Amino acid sequence: MSSGTAWDQSLRQEARSRFDRLGLPSRKNEAWHYTDLSQLDLAAYGLAEPMPAVIADPVALHLRNGFLCGVPPLPDGVTLERLEASAAGQALVGRLLPVDDRPVIALNAGLFTDAMVLRVAAGARVRAPVNILWESLADEGAVQFHQRLLVLLEQDAHLTLVETQRGQGPSFSTRVAEFQLAPAAVLQHVLVQDDSLDAVHLGSSAVVLAENSAYHGTLLQLGGRLARHELHALLDGSGALLSQRGATVALGRQHLDNTTRLVHRAPSCQSRQLFKTVLGDHGHGVFQGSVLVERSAQKTNAHQLSRALMLSDRAAMDNKPELEIYADDVKCGHGATIGDIDRQQLFYLQARGIDAPRARQLLIEAFLAEVLDPVTDPSLRRHLTALISARVSGLGAEAAV
Amino acid sequence: MSGMLLEIEGLHAEIDGKEILKGIDLRLPQGEVHAVMGPNGSGKSTLAYVLSGRDGYVVTAGRVLYQGRDLLALKTEQRACEGVFLAFQYPVEIPGVTGVTFLKTAVNAVRRYHGKGELDAMQFMKLARAKAKELGVPEEMLKRAVNTGFSGGEKKRYDALQAALLDPRLMILDETDSGLDVDALRMVAEGVERMRGPQRSMLVITHYQRILDYIRPDRVHVLVDGRIVDSGDRRLALELEKSGYASYQGKAA
Numbered sequence: 001m002s003s004g005t006a007w008d009q010s011l012r013q014e015a016r017s018r019f020d021r022l023g024l025p026s027r028k029n030e031a032w033h034y035t036d037l038s039q040l041d042l043a044a045y046g047l048a049e050p051m052p053a054v055i056a057d058p059v060a061l062h063l064r065n066g067f068l069c070g071v072p073p074l075p076d077g078v079t080l081e082r083l084e085a086s087a088a089g090q091a092l093v094g095r096l097l098p099v100d101d102r103p104v105i106a107l108n109a110g111l112f113t114d115a116m117v118l119r120v121a122a123g124a125r126v127r128a129p130v131n132i133l134w135e136s137l138a139d140e141g142a143v144q145f146h147q148r149l150l151v152l153l154e155q156d157a158h159l160t161l162v163e164t165q166r167g168q169g170p171s172f173s174t175r176v177a178e179f180q181l182a183p184a185a186v187l188q189h190v191l192v193q194d195d196s197l198d199a200v201h202l203g204s205s206a207v208v209l210a211e212n213s214a215y216h217g218t219l220l221q222l223g224g225r226l227a228r229h230e231l232h233a234l235l236d237g238s239g240a241l242l243s244q245r246g247a248t249v250a251l252g253r254q255h256l257d258n259t260t261r262l263v264h265r266a267p268s269c270q271s272r273q274l275f276k277t278v279l280g281d282h283g284h285g286v287f288q289g290s291v292l293v294e295r296s297a298q299k300t301n302a303h304q305l306s307r308a309l310m311l312s313d314r315a316a317m318d319n320k321p322e323l324e325i326y327a328d329d330v331k332c333g334h335g336a337t338i339g340d341i342d343r344q345q346l347f348y349l350q351a352r353g354i355d356a357p358r359a360r361q362l363l364i365e366a367f368l369a370e371v372l373d374p375v376t377d378p379s380l381r382r383h384l385t386a387l388i389s390a391r392v393s394g395l396g397a398e399a400a401v
Numbered sequence: 402m403s404g405m406l407l408e409i410e411g412l413h414a415e416i417d418g419k420e421i422l423k424g425i426d427l428r429l430p431q432g433e434v435h436a437v438m439g440p441n442g443s444g445k446s447t448l449a450y451v452l453s454g455r456d457g458y459v460v461t462a463g464r465v466l467y468q469g470r471d472l473l474a475l476k477t478e479q480r481a482c483e484g485v486f487l488a489f490q491y492p493v494e495i496p497g498v499t500g501v502t503f504l505k506t507a508v509n510a511v512r513r514y515h516g517k518g519e520l521d522a523m524q525f526m527k528l529a530r531a532k533a534k535e536l537g538v539p540e541e542m543l544k545r546a547v548n549t550g551f552s553g554g555e556k557k558r559y560d561a562l563q564a565a566l567l568d569p570r571l572m573i574l575d576e577t578d579s580g581l582d583v584d585a586l587r588m589v590a591e592g593v594e595r596m597r598g599p600q601r602s603m604l605v606i607t608h609y610q611r612i613l614d615y616i617r618p619d620r621v622h623v624l625v626d627g628r629i630v631d632s633g634d635r636r637l638a639l640e641l642e643k644s645g646y647a648s649y650q651g652k653a654a
Contacts, residue, residue, distance in 0.1 A: 347455050348493040352507040352563060353481035353514065362506065366497025366546075 008090075015099050015109035022103040029103075034286040034318045035228050035257045040200065045144035045172040047111070051137075060131035060164070066113035066145035066173070072131070077124025077157070081117045089117035089150050096178035097206035097232055104202045108146045108174040115148035118161075122154035122182070129160040129190075129380060134175060136167030136199060143170075149177040153185035153213070160188040162380065166223070170198040178206045181213035183237060188216045190380065192387060195223035197252065204230040211237025211266065216374055220384060221248040221256045222391045228257035228286075235262070235269035235297070246275040247371040249391045250283030250315070257286035260304070264297035264327075273304035276371055278364060279315035280395055290322035293330055300330040308338045309367050311395060361396030365389060405466075406431045406571055406602045407452075412463035414451045421447040423627035424463070429571075432599040436613055436638060437606045439624035440646040445606045446490065448624070449575040452604075453487040454480050467571065481507075482514035484570030486563075490579050492556040495547040500559075503547045504529060508566050532565045536592055554585030561592040572596065572603045578612040590615030610642040625649045 025031070026038035048065035055062050058070030061080065074080060083089045093115065099106045120126060134147055153159060165175065173195075181187055187207075195201045201224045207215050219229060233242050242262065250256045262271050277285040287306040308317040319336035341363050349359035368388050375381045407429040414422040421444045429435050439445050451458050452465065454477035465472040472480060495503070508528070509519040520528065533540055538558050548556050557577060564572060574593065578586050593616050597603070605616055613621075613635070621638045623631040623646070630649045631637065 343456065344493045345495050347477065348489065348495065349503070349507075350477040351453050351455075351481055351487050351489075352503075353478050353510040353567065354506055355478045355510065356476075358506065358510070359478075362498055362502070363495070366495060369497040 011094060012110055015106045016111070018099055019103055019106040019110055022101065022106060025103050031259070031288075034288070034320070035226070035255065040172070042144065042172065045142045045170075048113075048143045048145040050113075060133040061116065062133045062135065063114060063116075063147060064135045064137055065143060065171075066147050068114040068116065074130065075126045075128050077121045077126055078130060078159070079119045079121070081119070083115035083117055083148070083150065086117040088119070088152060089115075092152070092180060093148070093150055093178065096180060096208050097176060097204060104174055105176060105204060108148065108176045108204075112146040112148035112176070115150065117150045117152070119152045120154060120157035120159045120185075123156045125158045126160070129162045129377065132161070132163045134163065134165045134173075136165075136169070136171040136173055136196065138167065138169030138171040138196070138198075141170075142172070144172040147173065147175040149175070151177065151179045151187070153179070153181045153187055155182040156184040157182070158186045160190070160377065160380075162190040162192070164192045164194060165201060165203065166194050167196045167199055169196055171196065172200045173202070175201070175203040176206075177204070179208070179215070181207065181209045181215060183210045183212055185210070185213045186216075187214070188218075188375075190218045190375065190384070191229070192220045192384070193223055193227055193229065194220070194387060195227065197223060197225055197254070199224050199227070201227040203228070204232065206232040207242065208234045208236055209240035209242060209269075212239040213237065214241040215243070217242075217244040218371065218375055218384070219244065219246040219258070220387060221246065221258065222387060224254065224256065226255045228259060231260040231262075233260070233262045233271070235264045235271065236266055238266045238268045240266065240269045242270070243272040243374065244274075245371040245374065247368040247388060248275065248277040248285055249368070249388070250277065250285045251280045251395075253282045255284040255286075257288070259286070259288040260290065262291045262302065264291070264293045264300045264302060267297055268299040269297065270301045271303070274371065275306045276368055277306070277308040277317060278311065278368060278392060278395070279308060279317060280311040280398065281314065283312070283315045285315075285317045287318070287336070288320040288322070289334065291324070291332065291334075293323075293325040293327050293332060295326040298327050298329045300327060300332065302330070302332045304334045306336045307367075309364065310338055310340060311364070311398070357397035359396070361392070364392050364395055368392070404430050406468060407472075407604070408466040410464050410466075412451070412465060413461045414447060415459050415461055416447065416457055420461070421627055422451065425624075425627070425629055427622060427629060429602050429604060431602055433619040434597065434603040434605060434616060436618035436621045437604060437624050438608070438610070438621060438638060438641055440608065440650065443624045444627045445608070445624055446575055449487060449573050449604075449606055452573055453477060453485060478510065479514075481567070482511050484568075486567060486569035486572045488557075488560045488564065488572060488574045488577050490576040492548045492560055494549045494551075496549045498547050500543040500545060500547055501526070501529070504543070504563065504566060507563070511567055529566065532562055536562050536565060537588075538562045553580035554582075554588065557581065557585065557589045558592065561589065564596060570601060572601065574603065574605045574607075576607055577605075578607060578609060586612060587615055610638045613638050623649055
């Protein structure tokens, strides 16, 4: 294990024994009620071997099966270190999202390989997006690997980070990313889960926000046979803002889960969550959104909304909003809707000569497009729009039945 | 050909098993503008929806010929491509679809239907800008999501822009005066008047006479309880303004 010295051996050992005790979660574990992993045979996925290949002229920080194989030139103000070389990283890793009784975090902490620490210097306004490509290659049989990332934004630093999870073949992977935002830091975080349709992928992002910092997350869940993303956020300094938008497309027999756990600790913070899910065929979507407003978090403004578009009567959607509020002067709301394509909108488009499949296609894409509204970089937005379009292509015609 | 664009004969239609149209007969010659006036619940909007092919309306008897062909055999989008244009009472908001995408898709669908080549983005924008300018529609409206957050007047002007781009043969105006103040109404009506021509017919469906001050109909039909109970020239509309529908409602019952 290359990071043998970095991640304190006792912590790693403890994480492994914790996982041995917990095992993969089943529906008896409340947090995993809608996504049962107990039938998954982890032993069938061999631990990935180090990848010797080095990518020439990488445009992204490129990892294959959890091993670093390419580092692009980084913009001014951004530094990258391996965890074993980063004192700041070692002091923080596993602190923002502790293992506790979380089996998947334990599994990751026990087995992650090349952990990277990305740091943005105080006051740096980084214009160009930094890209990370998490690639899985399982052409020689089912593999498992565990990916780890730590991102530190110093005071008033601004960064756009684009992570893409992509792969081929049957893999089982986890990704744990921890984000620490110092006062007034701003992170635009785009996460594209476009993994192989044979893959099982469990991702977690943990964000801790200091005062007046802002996290703007855009999450696309398009790939994976079974995938889950957990967002854990702690609004720890007053005036912090967290916004998270998600677009999920579950087709075939895909099972895609979005779980969020927000803790409002400081006063006068805002959180906004919007998750949109398109379900076709036997697709299964899950949204679990829990918001805890602690007694100290007066003047909290927290809102979450999950909207699902169900294009097949064999598809399923589970929505579980959970608000726990201990402060009295707050505005909190949640909503969940599940619906079909709007008949009035469909008729309006047809009445202008647009045939039903094309009209449905437009409406499906429009439903998801709202998720990208906060993405202002035009080329990034085009890229994400194209990914969504490619995934939902042809759905308008299928939904006609 | 008879010079008739639209011939409705003995049309009966129902929704959810409830009969709304109870035998409509109406002939609309090419180039003419006819008003269909009636009280609430008389079947005005149902007539508009049956002609444009909305789901859920079941024709139980009668027929509709459009340019001598069976209109009811065509799907909604085919009717639109054949030149039937429904101006909606309440244009529908479609968040997430920009005006440019919507209008270009519609224009190209109609062009494809007629075997013409599609317009590319540049050609389309040139056309759309020209028409928008003609109608006083701000170009910025093309970039916004369809009807989303538009005022009542803006929605109707946007509908007029669609009509100008699609160049229909038959315009059905379904209570297009709904939700408009006098100034907006005049502006919309002037837009409609500009589209009047020997190649285009219009069916102006309305409860109130006031829109007919701006769009002068060649004929007026009175629709009460699913039937045309009277027809006449423009003076009929003015009489209705004074006497209301009460006398007809007595007769129909």
